[in-house]
Amino acid sequence: MNLLLKNIYWASDGKNITTDIRISRGVISEIGTLSSLKREKTIDFKNHFLYPGLINSHDHLEMNLYPLMGNPFYNNYTEWAQDIYKPTESPVKEIEGTGIKDRLIWGGIKNLISGVTTVVHHNPWNRHLSKKKFPVKVKETAWAHSLVFEKNIQKKIPKKSLPFVIHAAEGLDDFAQHEILKLNGLGLLRANTVLIHAVALNEENKKLIEQTEASVIWCPSSNLFMFGKTAPVDEIKIKTKVALGTDSTMTGSPTLLDEMRVARNTNLATPKEIYEMVTSIPAKIFGLERPEIKIGNRADFWISPIIHEDYLENIFKIDSSKIRAVFVNGKFRFGDADLATDIGADGYQLSWASKWIAYDIFSLKKRIESKTKDACNQNPLWKMFFGE
Template identity: 25%
Template sequence: MTDSASNTLPATIDTLISAGWIIPIRPAQTVLKNHSIAIHNGEIVAILPTEQALQRFDAQYGIDLPQHVLCPGLINAHGHAAMSLFRGMADDTPLQQWLEQHIWPAEGQWVDEEFVRDGTQLAVAEMLRSGTTTFSDMYFFPNVVAKVASDAGMRAQITFPVFNFPTIWGQDPDDYIRKGLAVRDDFKHSDLVNVVFGPHAPYTVSDEALQKVAMLAAELDINIHIHVHETQKEVDDEVAQLGQRPLARLNALGVLSPKTQLVHMTALNADDIELVKQSGAHVIHCPQSNMKLASGFCPVQTLQAEGINVALGTDGAASNNSLDMFAELQTAALLAKVATGDASALGDWQALEAATLNGAKAMSLEHKLGSLEVGKQADIIAIDFSQLEQQPIYQPVSQLVYTACAQHVTHSWINGQQVMADRQLAHLDIREIKAKAQQWRDKITSPKH
């Protein structure tokens, strides 16, 4: 792979990263050995053999990683970052009980701007150290989440919540939408933050509010991110109450489109899948959270066979309990095999694409992210392949998917800027973040509360 305009490339560039292997995602199923990535003004300007790169470019910063693999930064397409402060609070509990008896009461008591700031910093640090460079977040005080991500140099899709009832962040659908669009205005010039609609779920948002979200999203040409068909009970309850399945209702209200991200999707029939296919909507698969809460599993193999884009998310750390996208893509690959009885289901390349390019597609960012190609933003991670537990190396992609890799991510760049070097974060103080997390634990578990 080389650039198509080599005669116009600057001799002086910002950064040159050389590595033992590069997995660019596009072209598909390509592994480049002993290649380099040239970066200038935040973009990839060339990918070529290291020997040629050293002759062509004078880099202000160069790094040689002969025992590392470079690949696109992972994209965590669904989560609730601040809920990292509830990690492990109510494990081994069914979903409704988990929500109604543990999480919702805790949120009502503890969640404020300070909680969201500290919890989001904890989550962002964890994600960066495990290879994620872009995340989607749905939570209260999205203005705070957006600022934390921006300050950390991390890319984020901020999905502001919409509910039919009052919460700590809003009073009614109009209030949520007004506040959310104000956050979007505040970050409209950001290179890192993209603010979109996040109606919570069909069972928490009315027809009128969903129609308004659909109308505004179409007018503003922005995405919609929504939990849907998370459990069979959710589907059965809506059929009993309204006489139709949630996806059919969303379709009738105009919510389904190529700009829609459907999260979880565990309880699907053939009609549901056909609706998603015809609408061009995307599915966000959260296998570990769904398994832990016994919610079911998303039929990834069937969806992909129908041409439906499937991306991956971790969900929140309160129900996962980690934000490790390498663990998530490994789980997705293994679950697809056991669910179908087909050992070839969601193979290693497909799993890696689900955690990179498919996430970019779901967020309408595939022109910028998800693969290492000339002209795209330089969102890159480096994974150390020199460790004992990774030997021997036959296929680098198989190694990424089926061998624990998060703790071996050593460097990352977002928009061409280095945000981690030798596992040290550039903009976040890990010691301070850990201390705040422990302070929240002590406060939440204090007997006087």
Template identity: 25%
Template sequence: MNSNSPQTVDSLIHAEWIIPIRPANTQLKHHSIAIKDGVIVDLLPTELAKQQYCSTNTHELEQQLLMPGLVNAHGHAAMSLFRGMADDQDLHSWLQNHIWPAEAQWVDAEFVKDGSLLAIAEMLRSGTTCYSDMYFFPDAAAEAVQDSGIRAQFCFPVLDFASTWGSDADDYISKGLAARDKWQHQPLLNFAFGPHAPYTVSDQPMSRIAALAAELDIGIQIHCHETQQEVTDAINKDGERPLARLNRLGLLGPSTQLVHMTALNDADIELVRLSGAHVVHCPASNLKLASGFCPTQQLLELDINVALGTDGAASNNNLDLFSEMHIAALLAKATSGNAAALGDWQALEMATLAGAKALGLDHKIGSLEKGKQADLIAIDMSNIEQQPIYQPISQLVYTHCASNVKHSWIAGTQVLHNRQPTQINLTQLAQKAQQWRDKIQPAQH
């Protein structure tokens, strides 16, 4: 074979801009990505790429920007079927008076599969290629992942009390581990423990989760310090702040994902820093439920890893991670009194590499580097709302780009083409969502 002949790859993508995330603060103009066996094999100037590589699957993306797919580090995907059902409530009444009764009545494997597919379609169309899910019936959610081609982490929920999926903490743990065993060879799926919150899981199952997670080397995701009320109640009940309790029980470590984290004092933040745990910031949901403000700038200044999540569509009401970037950046500025807080680059990292790191996947995804999985999205930058372009990063964070996501690939397979998911029928999906509404709505009155 002639040493000068081009190397054949599975896909070759030429773009106007590439934002690889690593090296940091890098914007590449007229570069290309070569993909083989689901992996990025090269990232180089387009002129060189056309000389060195050939592919029957070549994409010329004029006026488009390539970047890593977004990582939604916390949500409840199937709750998309409850979107808009109980708006304008505080967290306590939203959960106790609306969500938990609705879940008891409606949530089963079919609900979870249909609701997950609805969420996945929305996430793919808004740039998310990997999401973390904490919800019941993970087997059904895993089927939705398999059907759609998206990447996911399933944090199977653990509670002291019964639901339609489990009877008590031991039952949840047993069922969650069985689901993990069943799906562990699915390359796009990871499993983690999902103890719901400090106030819904008692000490004994918390300690058991800590021991099992360490033994199995898997993550733990938990809602924590979501409101000041949660912290005050814990102090009144046990004389101990929730984070201090989790630390005492062995739950805080480098594989722990702490979601929300609005009511923090300096001692709480120091516990997180020393443990190496990750924080998952859900700005829109926290605002909508009036839960409080996560001190993101303070956390970032202490080198605590902060990822972004949408939470579920029942409390957001969308799964648009570009919107979360925007809100997170503005909130950090307002709450710190510093207009330079959480700049556009940091916001973009939170939605990509920081999310991957929180999920323990940063060796695979989160940046466009040789040897990593080819999880990437293409964004059309030609629209009038993005003009003129001085800094592409600024447009990504501050001009609402979700509806401009045109294509996406996960492990090298195209899962979104011209805004259409390649493995999901949107017409059928909308019909199913409407059928669920027609069943659920009469029961709400």
């Protein structure tokens, strides 16, 4: 289906642009003053900003039915893991008893509703993640959980320069700090290494990361929840590639838009830098198409009403309930119910904020509830979708 977006605004290289955009066969095919073609849906987006789809650089997709877990603060991630992993107790018992496919789709939906069109998944690969209909695109990488929780780390090392993702220096104590040295000693600190968290960094650690050109994924809400402190992003961002990730709802923000606000409130990065951390920087780290409104690019984008006249500032004023539309590969997947009607998209109307989604969220809810009863009720996304 061709789609023509009329009178939409966006900014590129500091310039504001208002124009029309044609979407055909899943890509942005034309930009300029355009008139409708036969059999083309035309929608006027006056007073709306168009943004390229965001990249969430760290999530465990199947872990997003959880509420925040634990009784912080902790000294490092092993203390947290011991505290929360009680497989015979609620809510772990119930949530782990649900189907993996449903949990993964829920994680995909979490990302979709905040303008994310690509997510980097940290956990075993599952064939459902590469399906065309999965809510967002999922980037597969080589990965290990962490130095402590990985039995045979050498086996997980990729042969070529594929990104290799690992939780590291997640904590405040000497143990967490020592992980960077240990990784380096194992020859695992390299230009393709992607360190998740990197909270406990001394001067030597920062230098090692800089010299090896490893990247860092910043998850401020998770760090602040577990440790009351986050990575020294103000210092490391100067010479190291830093991107932003939510982590799962066990410790992190409900959505990437929330995470961007948390990042901003730390004052460790500017709005522009935070925007780059969810677009151009992760594209570089993970070898993805740079998110841009450009002819020939995949039609992965989202549309928001203009609440603040500044293009970047507006993102920090938006939450999922205000997003007008999210498109993946040119397909409308989440947004306002009236827009779904105008476009003629098949899907499901939600009671939350007059929204619409392309996925059968009600059957998903039923299947999950048959295993969990009320164990998901404290999950922030569950509350948002199904709360009173």
